[in-house]
Amino acid sequence: MAKKLSKILLYAIVTLGAITMLIPFLWMLSTSLKTAPETIKVPPIWIPKSLQWGNYIKAWSEAPFARYFVNSVVVTSVTTVGQLFTSILAAFAFARLKFFGKNLIFVIFLGTMMIPGEMLIIPNFVTLSKLGMIDHYAALIVPWLASFFTVFTLRQAFQSTPEQIYYAAKMDGATDWKYLWTVLVPMSKSTITAVTVLQVIGSWNAFMWPLIVTNTETMRTLPVGLQAFTTDAGTEYQLLMAASTFVIIPMVILYMFLQKYIIAGISKAGLKG
Amino acid sequence: MKVTFKDVTLSYDGKKDTLKHLNFEIPDGSLVSLLGPSGGGKTTTLNLISGLLPATKGQIFFGDDDVTKKDALARKVGMVFQNYALYPHLSVRDNIAFPLKMQKVKKAERYKRAEELAKLVHVDDQLDKKPGELSGGQQQRVAIARALAKSPSLLLLDEPLSNLDARLRIEMRQEIRRIQRETGVTTIFVTHDQDEALHISDNIMVLAHGTIQQFSTPTALYEEPSNLFVAKFIGEPVINTLPAEALKADLVASVPASILARAVTAGVRSEAIVPFDNGQGMVAAIHAGLRHAQKYGREATAELSYNGEVLLSTEMADLPQAQTEGDFFLTKAGFFLFDEAGALIFGGDSHDQ
Ligand SMILES: Nc1ncnc2c1ncn2[C@@H]1O[C@H](COP(=O)(O)OP(=O)(O)O)[C@@H](O)[C@H]1O
Ligand SMILES: [Mg+2]
Numbered sequence: 001m002a003k004k005l006s007k008i009l010l011y012a013i014v015t016l017g018a019i020t021m022l023i024p025f026l027w028m029l030s031t032s033l034k035t036a037p038e039t040i041k042v043p044p045i046w047i048p049k050s051l052q053w054g055n056y057i058k059a060w061s062e063a064p065f066a067r068y069f070v071n072s073v074v075v076t077s078v079t080t081v082g083q084l085f086t087s088i089l090a091a092f093a094f095a096r097l098k099f100f101g102k103n104l105i106f107v108i109f110l111g112t113m114m115i116p117g118e119m120l121i122i123p124n125f126v127t128l129s130k131l132g133m134i135d136h137y138a139a140l141i142v143p144w145l146a147s148f149f150t151v152f153t154l155r156q157a158f159q160s161t162p163e164q165i166y167y168a169a170k171m172d173g174a175t176d177w178k179y180l181w182t183v184l185v186p187m188s189k190s191t192i193t194a195v196t197v198l199q200v201i202g203s204w205n206a207f208m209w210p211l212i213v214t215n216t217e218t219m220r221t222l223p224v225g226l227q228a229f230t231t232d233a234g235t236e237y238q239l240l241m242a243a244s245t246f247v248i249i250p251m252v253i254l255y256m257f258l259q260k261y262i263i264a265g266i267s268k269a270g271l272k273g
Numbered sequence: 274m275k276v277t278f279k280d281v282t283l284s285y286d287g288k289k290d291t292l293k294h295l296n297f298e299i300p301d302g303s304l305v306s307l308l309g310p311s312g313g314g315k316t317t318t319l320n321l322i323s324g325l326l327p328a329t330k331g332q333i334f335f336g337d338d339d340v341t342k343k344d345a346l347a348r349k350v351g352m353v354f355q356n357y358a359l360y361p362h363l364s365v366r367d368n369i370a371f372p373l374k375m376q377k378v379k380k381a382e383r384y385k386r387a388e389e390l391a392k393l394v395h396v397d398d399q400l401d402k403k404p405g406e407l408s409g410g411q412q413q414r415v416a417i418a419r420a421l422a423k424s425p426s427l428l429l430l431d432e433p434l435s436n437l438d439a440r441l442r443i444e445m446r447q448e449i450r451r452i453q454r455e456t457g458v459t460t461i462f463v464t465h466d467q468d469e470a471l472h473i474s475d476n477i478m479v480l481a482h483g484t485i486q487q488f489s490t491p492t493a494l495y496e497e498p499s500n501l502f503v504a505k506f507i508g509e510p511v512i513n514t515l516p517a518e519a520l521k522a523d524l525v526a527s528v529p530a531s532i533l534a535r536a537v538t539a540g541v542r543s544e545a546i547v548p549f550d551n552g553q554g555m556v557a558a559i560h561a562g563l564r565h566a567q568k569y570g571r572e573a574t575a576e577l578s579y580n581g582e583v584l585l586s587t588e589m590a591d592l593p594q595a596q597t598e599g600d601f602f603l604t605k606a607g608f609f610l611f612d613e614a615g616a617l618i619f620g621g622d623s624h625d626q
Contacts, residue, residue, distance in 0.1 A: 167325055168358035170345045173375035173423065182374075186362040 032056070032241035039237040052238065059242040063228035064217060072222040075140045075210075076203040082145040083199060084192070090146075091154035092180050096166055109148045125212060139213035140221070144203065150195050157191035158184055194265025197258055201251050222247045274336050274426035274459050275301045276322060281331030283317055291317055292483045295331070299476075304453050304460045306470035309480035310506070315463045318480060319429050322461065324348040335427070350427040351420030351458075355435060357412045359404035365391070365415050366400040372423040383422075390418040393452060410441045417452060428453070428460045434469060446473050467507050471495075479503050497621025501611045504540045510574070510585055513541040517610055519580040523557040528610065532619050536610040540620070545607030546577065546586035554605040562598045563589065577601065 026046075031039055032055055034048040059065070093099070094106055124143050125134075133139040161184060169179040185192065207223040214220055226247065229240040255262070276299040283292040292314050299305050307315045320326040321333065324345035332341045340348055351372075359368050366387050367374075373383035391397040394414040396407075404412055413433060420428055430449070434442045450473050453460045464470050470477050471491045479486040479494065479502075486506075487499040498504035504512050517536035524533060550558075561579035575589035592599070609620030 162356070162358060164354045164356060164358040165360065167345075168352070168354055168360075169371075170325065171323060171350070171352040172372040172419070173346060173349070174371075175346065178375060183360055183362075187360070189362070 028241045028244055031237055032245050034238050036236065036238060055238045055242040056246070059229070059239040060246070062239060063225055063243075065222070065225060065243065065246075067218055068220055068222045068225035071137075071140075071218075071220060072204060074137060075221055076200055078137075078141050079144045079203045080196060080199045082141065083147050083150060084196060086146050087150035087154055087195075088180070088185065088192075090151045091158050092176075092184065094151070094155045095158035096163075096184075097176070109151070113148055113152070121209070121212065128213060134213050135215050135219055137219075140210055140219075143209070147199070150199065153191060153195050154188065157188040161187050190261050190265040192265075193258055193261035197254065197262050200254065204251055205248075275299065275334075276427065276459065276461075277334040278321075279332040279334070281321060281328050281333060283321060283326065284329045287329075290329075290483060292321070295485060297478065297485060297488055299459065299461065301336075301459055302457050303475040304450065304462060304473060306474040306477045307461060307463045307480055308467060308470040308477050308506075309465065309486075311465055313481040314483045315465070315480055316431055319352075319431050319461065319463055322427070323350050323352050323429055349423065349425060350429055351423065351425035353413075353416045353420045353428070353430040353433045355432045357404070357416040357436075359412055359415055359419070361404055364401055364403060365396060365407070368404065368415055369418045369422055371419060376423065386422060387418070390421055391415075393421070393455065394418045394448070409437050410445060413437065413445055414448070417449070421452075421456065421458070426459065428458045429463075430460065431463045432465065433462070434464070435466075442469070449473065468509075471507075479506060481506070493621075496606065497617070498540075498609065499617050501538055501540065501615035501617075504609055504611075504617075508542060510543050510587070512609075513543065513546075513584045515539050515541075515580075515582040515584070519582050520557065520559075523559050527556045528619055532610065535612045535618055537613045538611045538615070540609040540611065541584060541603055542607030543574070543585045543587045545604045546584055547588045547602050547604060548592055548599065550602050551604070555602045556605045556608045557603045558600055559603065560598070560600050563592070563596055565589065565592075565594055 030046055030048065033051045033053070034045075034055075035052055038045060038048055094102065128134055128139050128143070131138075133142065165183065165187075166179060169183050174182065205223055206221070210221045210224045211227075214224065226240060226243055229236045229243065278295045278297050281292065281295045282290055284290045295318070307318060309315055317326065321328055324340070324343055324347065327344075328341055332339055334340065335348070360371065363371065366384060369387040369390055370378075370383040373386060378386075388397060388400065391400055394417050396411055396414045396418065399407060399411060399415075404415065407415065416433070417428075417430075420430075433449070434445050437445060446469055449460075449462070462470075462473060471494075474491060476488065477491055477494050478488040481502060487494060487503045489497075489499075494503060494507050498507060501514070505514065515538070517533075517539045520539050521533060521536075528536075559577075559579055561577040561584070564576045564578070566574045566576060572587065573590035575586050575592075577584040577586055586601075605620075610618050612618050
């Protein structure tokens, strides 16, 4: 009886949590289908009188979203692939190779994780502008090609695979390079998927950095492009929300497809999203 | 392929020598066991042969080739690990074919070879499964097939049976012997289980404390242990040992005085203490107290008390239960004397000299 009660309580809390998380999302969908006056009505309304699907078409055409979309796809995929590549190599080195100063280097890298990202914005900006990269794809991509968080997570996953399999691969004639890509990476699939998805989402949703390092409209990414609906005359909420919806939909789809791996990977690596 | 160690020493940390001046030659086509207690250096020796570890000093030869400086990739030996170390993400077929894939053998060809090997080790009905779906014995077979895939001239197995249950262990050791005979590959088999080594090997190398205690046939190991360590390590029940002093008075007739003077420890196998002179050569007659112990199945042990020492005998089953003392005999076979350093100075074949 007490067991049943605590189970009910648990479900109630979880449901409440889920609803709380969902409300902003539902509000976004609802607002995206309202007329302009409806968006600022007090008390607020949840269900518009007639659904304004036209908001989506209008939002898409009001700013060069197709271009933003391309930019976001390019930046996100190159960043993710590049970062994954460097991280896999570094994680392998830390997990399996023996080299001089390994532990010291690792501790120094670990130390960099303690530095808040905001502190790096100005130095990074200065560096990139000296390199003449501002307002180019390079500025959006290069700073993110290495991530110690990803290295650290992958190292944990690599270390959790049996060392004997490494020796077995050597005996079977695999070089370190072959072992890494044909054995270690496939064996760590769930963790790699998890960090990939986290990186894709982070990269796709990045706002601050792309805003700072791009000036021209053609270099903007989707989240930055959403600003188009905020002008001196005020914010067109219904259009902003319609645009936000199509910005996040690819991520929602990605998440739904890979949910199984992400959860497995996150719980395995003991990392928090 | 013949394997030769010339004065090989290994130190992990540069201070303490884990293996000390190993010298041996493993004949081509034979099956040799490395037998010894845990921590004795068996795995280390195997890793030196495979090339996973470089020797600190000395030379290693495969046939006439000096491979001392070559790494594992270049040495091309096959190895089976204690926990099999199969690739969990690959099917049995791909596991067996993996070494060939690394050699860039064409897919059709390597799968054909994988299937042949699967037949050899009797897992040809499991080819599409993942290692996780197999039993321990089957994984073991797959690991052997994988190790044989590149037709190595040398097959190394590191305690391959220790993760299997007792019944399967006996089955698999016969399998390994069969596969070795069929392929003729020179095989080095590591084990800490003397029974396993005695049943499977042409020759046994007993390794303890980083040195070779003895390298000989299983029979010689039992009948002529080269030192006290081997005498105690090999044989069930464990050999009786007692100070030679306790026996000296009864040995003067059969053991030369010069040997007797150096003898410190005597070793007597439990089957070497018999109730009657069976005419096969006796080294001593002793008078001792007798206490029958219980019978276990067909085995009966008795405890003899002699000069304050307790000796275990397995040959007293036919004596009347009520008998509490008597005259017993020690046979030449199974009786040994060791000097202060533990080296054999009497017994086995050496008693004629
Ligand atoms: N990688 C290593 N680093 C340092 N010492 C080791 C290492 N591997 C084994 N040893 C030591 O070397 C000795 C022999 O070990 P090992 O060859 O594994 O013995 P066995 O296989 O006979 O049990 C042991 O004392 C062990 O602690
Ligand atoms: Mg070992």
